[in-house]
Amino acid sequence: MLKLPPLSVATRESIKTALAMVSVYGITLSLDWGKAAWAGLAVAVVSQSSLGMSLNKAALRMLGTLMAVVAALVIVAHFPQDRWLFMAALSSWLGVCTYLSLGAKDSYFWQIGGWVSVIICVNAATSHSGAFEIAMLRTQQTGLGILVYSLVALLIWPRNSRGDLREAFERLQSAQLALFQECRAVLAGAGRTTALVNARSDLVHAQSAVSPLLDAAIADSHLVHERRREWQQLLASSTELTELLERLSESLYQVDDRLLRELLPGIDSYCSGVERRLQALTGPVGEMQPGEPQEYGKIAVEAARIPDSRLLDSAVVTVLRRLLQRVSEQVDSVAQAACAISNEAKSRGSKFPAVADTGAASRMLGNLMPDPDRLGGVARVIFTIWLAYLGYLYVDGLPAGPLILSLAASLSIALAAMPFVAPRKIFLPVLVAILCSGAIYLLVLPHLSTFWSLGPLIFGVTFALCLLFSGPRRAAGRSIALAFFVSVMGISNSQVYSFSAVANMLVVVTLLLILLSFAAYIPFSPRPEHMFQRQLGQFMCSCAWLLTGRPTGWRSRYHRNLVARIPARLSLLAGVIERRYLPGDSEANLRAVVARCEALAARINALVEARLHAGDVAGKNATGAALESWQGAAADALERLAAVTRKGERPAPANSSAREGAQLREIENLLRQYHGATGAPAGSQPDGRQLEGALLLLGVSRSVSELLASLTEQLRGIDWRKWSEPRFF
């Protein structure tokens, strides 16, 4: 018997997508539903590397389509005879969807909600069918594509994400252990090595891979679905642990080793205990045995050894001690969640309470907060759609005007998420896709007379494209190729062949990309280096405001939201800045700037929290005034930095840090006087909690000051003048 070689994952996935594509065309043509390309598009987009990911994307596409149907029908019903109000309402809706898609976790849902409503409105306005029929046809064809692909993916070589999820968690826990070990090495006096930076980077990558896999595994594995609360708890605890370890790795270089050992003599054994527990976590998830509850323990402080002259250094040790204790607690929390997933825990019927997502409300609020970058994206999308609309109305003989509007909406929303991608860069792939599809449409399709000859053609082309663009990195290329393949072919029961259809498509895409290139400069420059400068300036201004402004109120929320979001954008932009702007060591400087900004964001957040909790201590005496003076000086330094980096000038050396250091010394003296005051009324003496709060405030303030000096030095290593120099390309 002939034994076939095993098929690769890419081949299997390509066969599944091709089979689903042929099936949707077969069903649509046999039932004469029309617009078969819409069902083909749904298949092309929802086919992902695993069943769970496909199901999640399919759900977002379907729900987004339903929302778009409602929005489109409401707009058409309200403004059927007034084209300006109609367009104003449609572009406003598109703007809302764009804004929400740029901040939400499920951005695809909002993207679909925006551009599908434009497609329905445009088709309703330019065809003989009514808006309701168009909307229903779009829903029907999208549903058909999703249903057929889901069935094919479920029945043929189903590939769930459970194994990938376990591997991702194991990689994450190994990365957490590796970073903790590097932190210990630095605490032992090994210096801040590149290994620490690499371990931190590995951890960030490992952490980012877990969340989408968990969503996919919940959708495609009933074992994970059954224990989803435990898995979500494990993810939440692991994310918290990763954040704590990142903060720990950034805190180490400020600590005086000798003082640390003097004040915390038990730190080595404490860290050994944490490392042991982290090592126990690195086995396969779900096979852990629930052990005895771990004692968190505390790092004993030799209070008697706190040197009076080094209260400021002691404050930094206080911050480190608190951080280590939180790491220890979080390790136990991860261990408990991992044990709960194991079979033994399951058999004992231990049930985790539902994960209390305490951050959901603040995330939602943050998503609705004004954000200059996202508002810029909205302005770009609205400008593009209006320009396309005006062109459609007033340029005589513009080929395929409605198509320009639909494509302008979809492409501008997609590019709003990555404004640094120049539209001209997608011209060549699109041109190749149209020419190849056009060649098949004009040279091959006229020779086919039945579905039995058309089917193999659709299967072969889809299979080849999926195989050519296999893998997550090429997913965008596959979507573009398949989308233009189904659009150019325009397969229907009453098939027509026209050279002008292909030529018009080419002209439309060329005009659209020119339009998008023009709109890309609205309202900011899309060049990555300019975006980086602008975001960095915004970040520093927000940090400066948080240092001096009230820690409560909506303005504080606005700036905290920006400070939390911008470091991730800086990290993304740093990866796409062209090498010619980063000669010599500039690339390392740029990475260090991003790392310092991430650390600064965490410290500023901690400082705001500390100010909220220690306000009573700081406000009662001269310490409060001295602290305000330091905050003002640090805010001035940040604003100066923001101004010079925006102008493209080299920052001055960080000599101002000496002044800020002196101010911190003054706070230290005031705090010591306050703490050691004799003869003061008993009521005015701070208790232990207040003093710890004040020490924490002092420690975080010092780390902000040092980070600021370090950030200035790194910024000086970059040639900002070259970054700001105007260029064509």
Added chain:
Amino acid sequence: MLPIPHEISLGGIYLPPLLLAAVLGFGAATMTARAFDHYRLSRYFASPPLVLIGMVIIYTLLFGIFFIGI
């Protein structure tokens, strides 16, 4: 060139003269912009994107009027 509307035939496909002039104008403007970048002359322009659009229009008109006839 006769001052009457005409089309240009490329392999039997008739194209409007403005399209051909625009393609040539775009190509010439791109090459000029790259040369400016190469010799660091772009820094003398306040807004290179607007200059590029201006150059495309100027080149298109020059090609159209003197070589193609629009």
